[in-house]
Amino acid sequence: MDVTETFMVHGGNVWAYREQWGGDLSGMADFSANINPLGPPDAVRAAMRAALEEVHRYPDPRQERFRRRVAETWGVPSDAVIAGNGAVELIFLLMAVWRPRKILALAPSFTEYEEAARVMGARVRHLALRPENAFVPDGQTVADAIRAGDVDMVALANPNNPTGVLWRSEELDEVLTEAHRSGVRVLLDEAFLDFSPDEHRLSRIGQAAKSEGLFVLRSMTKFYSIPGLRLGYGAAAPELVRCMDRLRPPWSVNGPSLAAGIAALGETAFARTTRTWVAEQRNRMAEEFRRLGFDRTPSRANFLLAWREDFDIRRAWPHLAARGVFVRDCRSFVGLDERFLRVAVRPEQDQKRLFAGLRALCTG
């Protein structure tokens, strides 16, 4: 199996899995994409359905109502908010505006930052996160790398993917301060921060709206379980938002997505239930991994990175796939290899299938 195959580069490519292993989608336990299995919330489904009745009209090209709703949620002006057809659209638009020369990327991390930067002609410098430190980022090292003056942009994620590890607030402050002082721009990806009960205290959306050179990225596809619909947003200085908006094709965010996003932002009970459930099930899964002799990251997101010295994902894949269980092969992440797997937090009946498969593999 070749790591460049599409389902190796991103999780959740059930279409490719089905082609390779057969079976029907409804029977799959897909741990490979980090999607909240409790969603979409009923209000989001209803809003989407109602918006489908309006598909004969163009969507609002300026996404005003959605942007205002985001702005209200975070107490920032709506001209500091940009909507995207998934967070990933905004990563590419941001790189097209900033056109970095060389970016600093932590490794392992979400690879689209560097993919998008490379498309724009940038070079990439990696800074390794270490398994012996549980992949916890070290603010001092990142600030030193910024101070060294060799890069003009840095991509950070809080929490990081594939580790789920959060930055310590003071260390993130140190990095942002150093970046500002050195004139290095920062993409701060908060795609999974809504899974944290401290989301409002930890988010830097307010700071991004007021400062030059900081773009905060958010996704709505994971928490609200709408990856097939696509919706994300970002916060930045209004001038940057205007430049990004000018580059994108008109109407890139469709009507049902915007309606779903407005409904989702009112779903506070769903948010509370999700956070409690994810924390409980994540602990349960971490404990199962521990029993099987795997190390795990101290994740605060809806997924875990696990590894064991003698684990080999190439051997595990067909074995798990035969049970309809799909996990994220981590070989396409810089710095990880066949000893690692990433799994989303999923319901207990799916966990049973995953751990039965792993147990058979590790003890058989």
Ligand SMILES: Cc1ncc(COP(=O)(O)O)c(C=O)c1O
């Ligand atoms: C860290 C991170 N940021 C951004 C994205 C893109 O999310 P979206 O589905 O909103 O485009 C992903 C998707 O997997 C991700 O893992």
